[in-house]
Amino acid sequence: MKRDGAMNSLWQQGMEDFQSAAQEIKTRFYDIIIVGGGVTGVTTALQLQKSGKKCLLLEAHSLCFGTTGGTTAHLNSFFDTSYEEIRSNFGEDAIHLVANATSRALDLYHHNIEHYGIECEYEQKDGYVYSRDQKQTVQLSKIFEASKQAGVDVAYTERIPVPVDFHQAIVYRDQAQVHPTKYVMALAREFEKAGGVIHQQCRVEDTVEADDRVTANTSLGAFQATFLIYATHIPPHINLLHFRCAPYRSYALAVKLNGNYPDGLSNDMYDPYHYYRTQIVNGEKYFIVGGEDHKTGHEENTEMCFRKLEAHAREYFDVKEVVHKWSSQYFEPSDGLAYIGLLPGSKGNILVATGFSGNGMTYSHIAALLLPDLINKKENAWAALFNPNRLKPIAGFAEFIKENADVVGQFIAKRIGTDKISELAEMAPGEGRLVKFEGNRLAIYKDENGKLFALNPVCTHAKCIVDWNTAEKSWDCPCHGGRFDIDGKVITGPAHKPLEVVQVMDLVK
Template sequence: MERDGANRSLWQSVEMPAFFADSTSKHYDVIIAGAGITGVTAGYLLQKAGKKCLIIEAENFGFGTTGGTTAHINTFYDAHYDKVIKDFGEENAKLLAQTGPEVIRQIRTIIEENSIDCGFADRTSYVFSLDQKQTDELEDLFEATKKVGLPAQEVTETPFPIPFEKAIKIEGQAEFHPTKYICAVGEAFLALGGTIMENEMVTAVTESGNSAKVITDKNEYNTGDFIWGTHVIPNINRMNFLAAPYRSYAIAFTLKSGEYPEALGEDLSSPYHYYRSQEADGKKYVIAGGEDHKTGHEEDAEKHFDALETYVGQYFDVDEVTHRWSSQFYTPADGLPFIGKAPVEHHVFWATGYDGNGMTFGTLAAMIISDIILEKGSKYEELFSPARFNVKAGLVDTVKESADAVFHLIKDKFTARKIDSLDEIPLGSGDTVSLDGKTMSVYRDELGTVHAVESACTHMGCNVAWNNTEKSWDCPCHGARYDIRGVVLNGPTTKNLKKIDL
């Protein structure tokens, strides 16, 4: 399984089913772009309900963040319930609290319906504070979590070997192997008569009347409804300003003791660290994650793995760190994901801004959108509407994110490092440089071969920055990413960077 980065995640060893594509039909009831947890779940639910569906994936199943996640399935989120109560009101916070348990029931149902072997397990989550500031935060989170009706309890011990000031446990969480899950759901979708096209990118969708025209780099289709299950909504749209891209880092390691905590855990550092165990390929691991930062804003991404390793090494009896990987998520301006009808459109749906909770919110998006398409309505439609603009919760952050993008758009144009020779770029590294008056993004591989591409991101023109761990060009403005040949890895762009022939 390929992924949108050079590091291999724990999930990539999964055996990919051969997805047979029936490319003859150009008319569908529903077309879904993206084969991560959102797209695959939506396809399954809609096909099962009798719709004729097509999933179009730019690369392969699990290529996006679902192949680089850590797969905690939570009922409490990065937007803590105390903040949600403050920004959206108590009734909405209670509504939000219903989503997690519903999602876990849905995932369990899909697993049972299709006898999926993906290590799904019920888990208790432990949230702990490491200092007084975090303890104050934890107390607010604890009270609010109980208020919205979730089973939170204070505890004096956790299954993790990390000293804490205060800890709570929240029952009713879960975990699974995410790529085993989506591949099996994809097979079930095919068995129900669904169609899958891999290695095909949707580049544009136009709605007219009761249908939409879907244009890809290979075909043109017609559909009754269309879902962007692509994690980030491609091209230029309001989500560029309302959902900001972040990189997050994960490692998997074995323990000398051989005793693996059977729970989920997280502290309240900023950014927070999170932990759980996982069996993969017949071996047990602990997965730890954290060290998030804005995409394209870090000169030395590699150092975040070292920091994570050093941090866990203080507490766990680490035997061997076997995997290191990073991936991308999108933080919504007001804390809640954007799920539902695209603003002003009736047959085009968006699902984005999940923060670090996309196992739950991706499944939830599939449930909400399929309920709307199937004309059942959804009690969550208004709360998550992509057309909302919660001035109270999101305005300051939105202004900051937009200002940040404009700052990069202008500043990076004038600050590319001037070089006289390509030899100034060390082997195995990349940089956006100015050579003979031309700005370009150049990677010199370990053998000295030069790969040069245009620096201006094809989304909105900001200069891309080198990501030294995933060996990619990352845009600091809206998170578009490209491989060393300039081929798109992540939206919102759908166009490659032009290669420069040196």
């Protein structure tokens, strides 16, 4: 199973790419087009198809190619933005709504898995959060109090599952964990059984809203529907939401331990925090450790993030072997809550679900419950809270986006000599680097056989400069999270045009 990075996640192990039942295009008219075949798109598509709508799901690569293939799949009833922060940013009613939404999202996992008999190593577990110093303990007590007020089942606890010294700890009951790609692919099969259609390797290039319909122009031609949902993790093209969401990367290891495997979901309170859980895959136990998050394109050596994470894992756990390591991208919303609803700028027919932080496994299911209600004009108490058109940017966020935005003028070179590149940069095989060339920058990569690839590093989305991701071997845009392979092709993110290729040739002969 393919994913949007060079490294293999635990969820790719033994998994094949999804084979769609629809081998040819029979119709181009639907009630709803869902764009994106991750957990959000597939779960939402199934909900809509089951409610009697005729749905089409379009995926640019294959199902679970995006962050769903690189998640760690803790299913939590609390978010990275704590109940305390939500209360302070959005008021007291908001925490009750969030508690209700997360609880309904977790119920939907449970329902789907029971109802469809899905074998996806799903287990209900407790979720622990613990402090390691006095400052964190003060913060933890506020989180506890706000969570209690929200009505979440939470308590102080004397023990945590991981062998880490802690000051104080709280436990959230009835959390869960799942094998995400087994779950999503099983739901996709249910979607097809219910009459839904999936086309993979189909990129939506643009959309046109007219006469109360949406036309999606794709790499497989045009499709039409009454509604279209962008479940693409971040919507494409330039949208207000790109200035309300910032791309981050997070790192994960799946390791074998000597001795006992901790039981439960845990995380500490550092920024970025570490997160841990155990997962059984096909009868084998793996301990998953995550963390070392940073803004996309802001870490020169992403390999180093894995080294730090492994050193952390070895400090606290008796690690026998690191079996998988991988990283992936998520989007941080400016005010701490996801954006689920009408796409800003849409005339009323395009919806979106984005800004999920590190909680998209839960948010995906909130989206799968909320979006059908919005489409069916059914009252939903969460609608205003998650409305993408709400105006609630947090002070400092605009600065943060600006700080990222390394926007440049047009790049002009169309070709460059190999001798020039060698002069510009001494590069090891497998290395990528930005170099200065004729007053502009050039993105160059040398493959394992010494072949050179050169690209114009100006991101085709909003003209920021991409940076090399050492570990996942991709060019990543720090502004809005567009990612490109060594040939310049779009991997993920809001860009839909490739980076411009600069021909590398022997010009001296």
